[in-house]
Amino acid sequence: MSMIEFHNVEKYYGEFHALHDINLTIDSGETVVLIGPSGSGKSTLIRTINGLETIQKGQLIVNGQDLAQKATDMNRIRKNVGMVFQHFNLYANKTILENIMLAPRLVLKRPEAENKKLAMDLLDQVGLVDQAAKLPAQLSGGQQQRIAIARSLAMKPKALLFDEPTSALDPEMIDDVLNVMTDIARDSAMTMLVVTHEMGFAREVANRVIFMADGRILEDDSKEHFFNGQPENERVRQFLAKIITH
Numbered sequence: 001m002s003m004i005e006f007h008n009v010e011k012y013y014g015e016f017h018a019l020h021d022i023n024l025t026i027d028s029g030e031t032v033v034l035i036g037p038s039g040s041g042k043s044t045l046i047r048t049i050n051g052l053e054t055i056q057k058g059q060l061i062v063n064g065q066d067l068a069q070k071a072t073d074m075n076r077i078r079k080n081v082g083m084v085f086q087h088f089n090l091y092a093n094k095t096i097l098e099n100i101m102l103a104p105r106l107v108l109k110r111p112e113a114e115n116k117k118l119a120m121d122l123l124d125q126v127g128l129v130d131q132a133a134k135l136p137a138q139l140s141g142g143q144q145q146r147i148a149i150a151r152s153l154a155m156k157p158k159a160l161l162f163d164e165p166t167s168a169l170d171p172e173m174i175d176d177v178l179n180v181m182t183d184i185a186r187d188s189a190m191t192m193l194v195v196t197h198e199m200g201f202a203r204e205v206a207n208r209v210i211f212m213a214d215g216r217i218l219e220d221d222s223k224e225h226f227f228n229g230q231p232e233n234e235r236v237r238q239f240l241a242k243i244i245t246h
């Protein structure tokens, strides 16, 4: 079953044409990595999926709902589709535990004891159970990002979108975050769409790799073909040669 479907989608920022004729289907349970040069539209594409950006043309269906229809309830979409941002976006004045418990309490009305138990289990899963009472600023960037992931998981979403989750981190913290993401990709049935420059992660866990440039999808391929075969497109080959030698 498909979780996300783009049909001939076009996106403009004023006059600027940011997404050109996007056609893309992501099935439930797939892990898809989205790569491409800076400014190619990766963030824009991912942000349209939970309505943070609107599209001007075409059709975008998420979890069976057409985002262009007025009757579509964006809150329901966001309940089912979580997002992890580059800069964590934790609530600065709330404890780590509260950060995780807040949305399930307010949106899902999950009973308090059950909510707390799930939050503690998730803290355990991301290796930070001893940090529950702290404030976000008392944690490292890598720890904050793992909390942001736990917070998204607390909503039990069907899909998780990651927008460059490790680009703001010091190098020594990147693996801790990627390991958490790898475990989710392997152990859960969740759909994951990940914008990242971490090719090791893509090689290890992606089912598919998508390459964008200038607002267009130039390549949409199985991981095996993408890394082992020769991508058809010259720009994709150049991009790969550059990042892999770095």
Ligand SMILES: Nc1ncnc2c1ncn2[C@@H]1O[C@H](COP(=O)(O)OP(=O)(O)OP(=O)(O)O)[C@@H](O)[C@H]1O
Pocket: 013, 016, 018, 036, 037, 038, 039, 040, 041, 042, 043, 044, 045
């Ligand atoms: N709110 C906005 N208003 C106008 N233009 C925008 C806006 N957001 C993005 N853009 C433009 O759209 C294009 C695509 O941006 P986007 O952030 O989606 O690219 P990206 O591939 O995610 O880049 P990066 O890897 O640098 O984050 C860029 O040219 C950018 O300047």
